[in-house]
Amino acid sequence: MSEAALEADLLNSSPEEIVLLLGRAAKDAAHVLSQTSTQTINNVLDSLADALVAQTDTILAANARDIEAARAKGLSAAMVDRLLLDAVRVAAIAQGVRVVEDLPDPTGRVLSEVVRPNGLRIEKVSVPIGVLGMIYESRPNVTVDAAVLCLKSHNAVILRGGSESLYSSLALHKIIQETLESFNLPAACVSMIPTGDRAAVGAMLRMNEYIDVMIPRGGKGLIERVMAEARMPVFGHLEGVCHVYVDASVRPDIARSVPFNAKLRRTGVCNAMETLLLDKNLDKGLAQEILAQLLDAGCEIVGDKLVQGIDARIGAATAEDWSTEYLDKKLSCCVVDGVREAVRHINTYGTHHTDSILAEDAEAVQYFFGAVDSGVVMHNASTQFTDGGEFGMGAEIGIATGKMQARGPVGLEQLCTYKYLVHGTGQTRP
Numbered sequence: 001m002s003e004a005a006l007e008a009d010l011l012n013s014s015p016e017e018i019v020l021l022l023g024r025a026a027k028d029a030a031h032v033l034s035q036t037s038t039q040t041i042n043n044v045l046d047s048l049a050d051a052l053v054a055q056t057d058t059i060l061a062a063n064a065r066d067i068e069a070a071r072a073k074g075l076s077a078a079m080v081d082r083l084l085l086d087a088v089r090v091a092a093i094a095q096g097v098r099v100v101e102d103l104p105d106p107t108g109r110v111l112s113e114v115v116r117p118n119g120l121r122i123e124k125v126s127v128p129i130g131v132l133g134m135i136y137e138s139r140p141n142v143t144v145d146a147a148v149l150c151l152k153s154h155n156a157v158i159l160r161g162g163s164e165s166l167y168s169s170l171a172l173h174k175i176i177q178e179t180l181e182s183f184n185l186p187a188a189c190v191s192m193i194p195t196g197d198r199a200a201v202g203a204m205l206r207m208n209e210y211i212d213v214m215i216p217r218g219g220k221g222l223i224e225r226v227m228a229e230a231r232m233p234v235f236g237h238l239e240g241v242c243h244v245y246v247d248a249s250v251r252p253d254i255a256r257s258v259p260f261n262a263k264l265r266r267t268g269v270c271n272a273m274e275t276l277l278l279d280k281n282l283d284k285g286l287a288q289e290i291l292a293q294l295l296d297a298g299c300e301i302v303g304d305k306l307v308q309g310i311d312a313r314i315g316a317a318t319a320e321d322w323s324t325e326y327l328d329k330k331l332s333c334c335v336v337d338g339v340r341e342a343v344r345h346i347n348t349y350g351t352h353h354t355d356s357i358l359a360e361d362a363e364a365v366q367y368f369f370g371a372v373d374s375g376v377v378m379h380n381a382s383t384q385f386t387d388g389g390e391f392g393m394g395a396e397i398g399i400a401t402g403k404m405q406a407r408g409p410v411g412l413e414q415l416c417t418y419k420y421l422v423h424g425t426g427q428t429r430p
Contacts, residue, residue, distance in 0.1 A: 015195060019203035022158050023210030025188035026131045030156035033189055034128050038105040040183060041151055045101035048148070048179045052094040055175055056087055062171035063140065070164055078268070082138045083165055093141050099394045100148045106412040107154050121423040126416040128154040133204050133211040134397070135160045135226060137218030140168035146215075147176050147190045149397050153415040156189050158211065160204060162218065163196035170194065201225070208232040215410070217398045220325075235410050237375075237401040239325040240270030240353040242383040245342040245368070246290065247359035248281035254358050254380050255286055260293055262356065262382040268327045270399060271354050271386040275322065276333040277342045278307070291333070299329045306335040322349040339364040343371045350374060352401040354386040354408075375401050375408040 013021060052059070063085040070080050111124040132155050134146045143161055150157035161169035169192065177187040193200045204211065208231040216226040216236045223238050244259050262273035278287050291311050295301060302317040314333070321332040322345070336342045339357070346355050356378035357368040365379050376386045386409060388396025393411030400406040406414035 015193075015197045015200035016203045018193060018195065019158075019200060019207055020210075022188065022191040022193070023131070023207050025186070026156040026158050026191055027210050029186040029188035030128065030130045032186055033151070033154045033156055034107075036154065036185065040185075041105070041154070042101050044151060044179055044183050044185065045097050045148055047182065048144075048176060049094040049097040049101070051175050051179055052090060052097070052144070052172075056090045059090055059168065059171050059175075060085060060087070062167040065167040066140070066165050073164075075164070079138065079164070083140065083168070085140060085168060089141070093144050096141075096395055097144065097148050100152050100412075103152065103394045103412060105152070105154075106416050111418055118427050119425055120427055123421040123423070124418050125421055126413070126418050129415060129417050130155060130212040131210055132157045132415070133160070133207070133214040133232070134158070135201060135204065135214070135216050135218070135222065137162035137222060138164055140165040140172060142217060143169040143172045143192070144176070145395055146397055147173075149395055149412060149415060151189065153412050155415055156191075158191045158193070158204065160193040160200060166196050202229065205229040206231055215398055233404060235398060235400040235402070235404070235406040235414070237270065237351065237353055237399050239351045240272070240399070241274050241323060241325050241349060241351045242271060242353050242386075243275045243277055243342075243346045243350060243355040244273045244383065245277040245336070245339070245346070245355070245357045245359075246279060246282055246287075247339060247342075247357060247361060247364050248279040248283075249361035249364065250282070250286075250358045251360060251380075252283075252286055255282075255290055256293065258356070258358055258380070258382050259290055260297070262384055263294060263299060263331055264297055264329065265382070265384050267329050269384065270325075271384050272327070273356075273383050274325055274331055275345075275349070276301075276331055277336050277345060278333065279339075279342075280306070280335050280337050284310075294331070297329075299331060301331055301333055303333040304335060307333045325351070339367055340371075343368060347371075347373050353399065354378065354383040356381060356383050375399070 066083055070083055107126050109126045113123045115121050136142045173192040176190050180187055180189050211232055214230045214232050214234045216223045223236055227234055244262050246255050259276055295313050302315045302321050308314045317332050352374045354376040355372050355374045359365050369377050388409040388411045391409050396409040396411050398410050400410050
């Protein structure tokens with residue numbers, strides 16, 4: 001089907017029909033991308049970065065429609081800010097494209113190689129997954145982030161942005177498709193559901209014939225639905241109940257700085273600390289300092305009786321607090337009997353996202369690293385470093401807490417799978 005015919009069909013189709021049409025086109029486009037050279041992909045990304053800057057006024061005009069609608073709906077100032085684009089933010093989006101352009105191609109890498117006694121040479125080689133589905137809310141920049149990561153990893157993608165950012169996302173998507181077409185690549189390499197109808201989400205989740213992996217990015221409600229209904233594998237995380245355990249062997253300067261940063265640098269992010277665990281043998285004066293600086297900065301703390309005894313401003317924690325993602329200036333805190341009890345608490349109440357130990361005791365660190373069942377485990381560092389950019393990935397499409405090949409920040413390498421290439425010289429099996 002030609003691009004023009006596909007576009008005409010989309011305008012006259014139901015959400016279910018739209019997803020079916022886009023799925024078929026994306027499957028074909030994925031085959032084209034798998035055979036497209038690294039240089040061509042890089043040229044596309046370079047041209048896209050230029051086009052985003054050149055068409056800033058067009059992007060901002062579309063964004064103004066989203067902002068006007070958001071304010072009319074009474075969305076919070078924080079939500080409006082997440083939607084807002086300006087020239088500086090558009091320039092930052094373009095720069096992010098150039099960062100991905102400069103990263104190595106993750107496909108075609110020989111992950112391992114073995115020569116069998118019979119002479120067969122077996123290579124394990126990274127390849128694209130195929131077609132990815134991306135469902136996300138609010139931030140229009142995700143449209144570009146997802147597109148460039150998928151293109152760089154030679155995957156096609158079907159995007160479904162939030163209704164609040166529909167006009168911005170469609171404007172960005174149009175620029176992406178124009179850039180693809182200028183290099184004679186199918187526009188279906190990066191498709192977008194052109195409607196805010198929620199029925200499209202359900203249709204995507206059932207489309208396992210065409211969509212190989214689903215990636216949700218947004219609030220708890222969206223991710224719960226995706227994980228419950230998707231008929232294909234899901235790369236994502238439901239919540240980020242992240243912990244920092246302060247061992248008795250901790251350096252005082254680290255104990256003072258890391259928990260404060262892990263909680264208060266940004267409170268509304270999935271890698272913010274939500275529970276602080278204090279070793280019962282931690283210096284009492286140091287424990288008071290850690291808690292006081294958080295409280296003095298306006299952070300509400302609820303805890304067990306031992307923690308409440310350290311500072312009168314600390315309230316009583318409920319059973320629900322230990323598994324709560326506050327995403328606000330609030331945290332839960334308890335005293336634990338060493339690293340083993342800390343690990344039990346984390347594995348019981350955590351969400352396998354990011355957990356950190358602050359310690360100088362090498363044995364405690366080794367035990368924590370081996371026993372904590374999370375995608376990212378840290379030593380003497382803030383949980384807020386769990387980020388694709390901070391991990392040297394250039395960008396990320398999300399955070400995954402599952403146990404498949406994508407765990408932690410999902411960047412280019414995690415958007416690849418592998419296949420075995422077996423080289424023979426006429427061998428037959430006896």
